[in-house]
Amino acid sequence: MDTFYRKGYYEAGMLLHASENIVTRDGATVITGRYTNTGNGNIALFVTKINPIGNVVKKKKLTNGLDNAST
Numbered sequence: 719m720d721t722f723y724r725k726g727y728y729e730a731g732m733l734l735h736a737s738e739n740i741v742t743r744d745g746a747t748v749i750t751g752r753y754t755n756t757g758n759g760n761i762a763l764f765v766t767k768i769n770p771i772g773n774v775v776k777k778k779k780l781t782n783g784l785d786n787a788s789t
Contacts, residue, residue: 731756745770 736751748767754760762781769775 740766746775 725774732753733756734751734753736749738748738750740750741749742748746767748765748771750763750765752761752763755762762779764777764779766777767775
């Protein structure tokens with residue numbers, strides 16, 4: 719979890735809340751949840767896939783109904 723947080727979504731003033739962790743057939747983990755900006759209260763949803771050693775493979779962030787990122 720700590721590796722995912724640092725590599726995936728770390729920003730100062732952000733509070734991460736992961737709600738689901740799913741292990742895939744290839745040994746990766748898909749994590750879903752939300753994070754909150756503690757300064758302004760904005761909330762974003764996320765879906766992230768990490769490989770077995772903690773590297774981010776794909777990530778997607780949704781804020782205000784808009785798709786903001788993916789790799």
